[in-house]
Amino acid sequence: MFPTGPSLAVNVRSAYKTYDGTNYILKGLNLSVAENQIYALLGPSGCGKTTLLNCLLGKGSLNSGLVFLKHRKISDVGYMPQNIALHQELTIRELFLYYGMMFNINDDSIREKSSFLLKILELPDDKRIVGSMSGGQQRRMSFALSIFHDPKILILDEPTVGLDPMLCESIWNMLRDMANHGKTIIITTHYIEEAKGSHCVGIMRRGRLLAEKEPLILMEELGCEYLEDAFLQLCKVDKHLSDDDDITPELAYILPDKRASSQTVDYNTSFSTHRLKAQLTKSCWMLRRTILITLFVLVLPFVQISSFQMATGSDPIDLPIAYVNQEMPYSTYSCANVTNNIYNECFMNETDTTNVFLSCNMLDVMRRNKLKMIEYSTLEDARRAVMKNDAWALIHFRDNFTLHLSTKFIDGKNVKNYTIEMANVDAQIDQSNQLLSYFIKSKILQTYKEVMGEAFKTCQLDNSIARLPLKFMDPVYGTEKTSFRDYTGPSMLSLTAFYLPVLYTAAMMLFEKDGGLLDRLMVSGMRFSEIATSHFIIQIGFILIQNFGTMILMYSGLFFNSPFEGSILTTYLLLNIISLVGMLFGFVLSLLSKSQTDAAYFGIGCNFLMKFLCGMMWPTQGMNRALQVFSFFLPITLATDALRSLGSRGWGLSHPDIQLGFCTTLAWIPVLLVVSGLIMKKKKNWYE
Numbered sequence: 001m002f003p004t005g006p007s008l009a010v011n012v013r014s015a016y017k018t019y020d021g022t023n024y025i026l027k028g029l030n031l032s033v034a035e036n037q038i039y040a041l042l043g044p045s046g047c048g049k050t051t052l053l054n055c056l057l058g059k060g061s062l063n064s065g066l067v068f069l070k071h072r073k074i075s076d077v078g079y080m081p082q083n084i085a086l087h088q089e090l091t092i093r094e095l096f097l098y099y100g101m102m103f104n105i106n107d108d109s110i111r112e113k114s115s116f117l118l119k120i121l122e123l124p125d126d127k128r129i130v131g132s133m134s135g136g137q138q139r140r141m142s143f144a145l146s147i148f149h150d151p152k153i154l155i156l157d158e159p160t161v162g163l164d165p166m167l168c169e170s171i172w173n174m175l176r177d178m179a180n181h182g183k184t185i186i187i188t189t190h191y192i193e194e195a196k197g198s199h200c201v202g203i204m205r206r207g208r209l210l211a212e213k214e215p216l217i218l219m220e221e222l223g224c225e226y227l228e229d230a231f232l233q234l235c236k237v238d239k240h241l242s243d244d245d246d247i248t249p250e251l252a253y254i255l256p257d258k259r260a261s262s263q264t265v266d267y268n269t270s271f272s273t274h275r276l277k278a279q280l281t282k283s284c285w286m287l288r289r290t291i292l293i294t295l296f297v298l299v300l301p302f303v304q305i306s307s308f309q310m311a312t313g314s315d316p317i318d319l320p321i322a323y324v325n326q327e328m329p330y331s332t333y334s335c336a337n338v339t340n341n342i343y344n345e346c347f348m349n350e351t352d353t354t355n356v357f358l359s360c361n362m363l364d365v366m367r368r369n370k371l372k373m374i375e376y377s378t379l380e381d382a383r384r385a386v387m388k389n390d391a392w393a394l395i396h397f398r399d400n401f402t403l404h405l406s407t408k409f410i411d412g413k414n415v416k417n418y419t420i421e422m423a424n425v426d427a428q429i430d431q432s433n434q435l436l437s438y439f440i441k442s443k444i445l446q447t448y449k450e451v452m453g454e455a456f457k458t459c460q461l462d463n464s465i466a467r468l469p470l471k472f473m474d475p476v477y478g479t480e481k482t483s484f485r486d487y488t489g490p491s492m493l494s495l496t497a498f499y500l501p502v503l504y505t506a507a508m509m510l511f512e513k514d515g516g517l518l519d520r521l522m523v524s525g526m527r528f529s530e531i532a533t534s535h536f537i538i539q540i541g542f543i544l545i546q547n548f549g550t551m552i553l554m555y556s557g558l559f560f561n562s563p564f565e566g567s568i569l570t571t572y573l574l575l576n577i578i579s580l581v582g583m584l585f586g587f588v589l590s591l592l593s594k595s596q597t598d599a600a601y602f603g604i605g606c607n608f609l610m611k612f613l614c615g616m617m618w619p620t621q622g623m624n625r626a627l628q629v630f631s632f633f634l635p636i637t638l639a640t641d642a643l644r645s646l647g648s649r650g651w652g653l654s655h656p657d658i659q660l661g662f663c664t665t666l667a668w669i670p671v672l673l674v675v676s677g678l679i680m681k682k683k684k685n686w687y688e
């Protein structure tokens, strides 16, 4: 089917390629590269050279036409991309070792080859970090890696850009030497004159090959002294002929129906342990080289959990409260001047109440409860203080408060409305902050309960008279003092377990994808499954340490005191499953994002959604019904509830709610795997 000929290494026939379905980048291009030759592909910027090379490599496919590559084994192909695509954090030596391991070259050969290439390409000392080398040095390094495994066919996309003429010359000498030793080389270049050193030049313009000849023959045929003139002449002629030869709508319509056949690089290699080892070793080098970031990533969950524990749930202290105590006329007869004897004198003494001032006792208790009580002489002043945000609430005791309270209790059902009114403690609270206003209300109630309890005790009455006719028995689960922190603690734990692997995985994958690293690795034979496995192994290590650490931090009682009744092992297992789902979610994110910035925006958005929709900040029971149902299907809603129940209720795996938490999270694993598979299938070159 392919017109190969005995000595053709590459053959392209009637190649058509479009990215958007209308503009054709390759327009019926024909190209033949004989074996053991250097083929220089010349053409102006944007004429489709890289597109053609991508089709040769099988990274892109033709819409119509034939591509044939004689040496299809991945180890037979060497590729140098146009962009540098090198791991900037590694040293030269590490990079050689990495590619050497990837191609399964033994250590001695790696040493030998790398020292030869260092010398001939005038590269710096092999301890130099790649990122610290000049652009030209990095380009030579990139070239060195493309020939490192001794490929049979070499595809070089502008390897000599920015190099000084001496170095270009030595690269061309190397290429000639390689061709003499049976290699085939296709090279694109902007320096037309250097293509004189090739065996054949292909002059490309607007998606077609205008000529394909030995340079000297081409110059002779066109009567030119320089290859550059020959190139210009061909382009000029083509410009006159082909201004209106674009793909016609009819042809564009027909072309996609034509069959495109390709025999390009065969990427179907099986999983290999040496490539996995290379990837793992490289990742360890990278982690070590970026040790500060590695440590930061490692300790981030501990910092998050600790700061959460320290900053959340404790009672606010020193909240300023304005009060007006008309029971004690301001400054003339203040609480400070009375002997407070609530503990040895009953306040319900009908004849003489002068020695008992319950308002003073209440103010004392409020101070003890860490409220900052500020006295004002008039209600107007106190109210103004609240308006000006000098105080969070205003508390008002009326004239003869204690006397009226006493009368209220003594008169019982005959009590007058006026007495009831005067026996009230009036509180006016700034409700703009719900949590603080709840807190102040609960402190006032607690104060009332405490003072009246003591007062009734002194009157030798049952102090339960002072309480509401409501008795809260011992809690079924949890404690009397369950705080907001106990509710949000498991949320923080699951969010940290989920979200950090999302970020880390997306960042790692995009780090390789950015700058064409992943693209280059794939063409060098690295399988995606090997990259993913290596990442999985490293990430699992992080996850196991981090989840163990955060659990200890939160529940061991050594650092913080969150209630924990259940099984440590079940909790640890659930946290690790949450992290695994986070990891897969991060992977999907990296497939959907073009850059780390995209992923960061998307990730931050998801983090907020998770926080609000998974019942992290507020119980899902408070959501509208439809949202509640949606929320249940999210990866960490029911798992967080399960964590809460494991901690405060002591339930185990046998409880249906815990099983539900595990199941909903586990169910996301196949879902995310399928989604990733579909994206990879749809976006053929997702790794670019």
Ligand SMILES: Nc1ncnc2c1ncn2[C@@H]1O[C@H](COP(=O)(O)OP(=O)(O)OP(=O)(O)O)[C@@H](O)[C@H]1O
Residues within 6 Å of the ligand: 019, 020, 025, 043, 044, 045, 046, 047, 048, 049, 050, 051, 052, 082
């Ligand atoms: N993935 C893509 N999607 C859409 N258009 C693309 C894509 N890749 C390349 N193109 C377009 O195809 C045309 C040819 O690009 P190509 O990179 O093949 O040119 P080139 O000859 O290699 O150019 P240069 O010498 O500047 O590298 C350009 O107009 C480019 O914008």
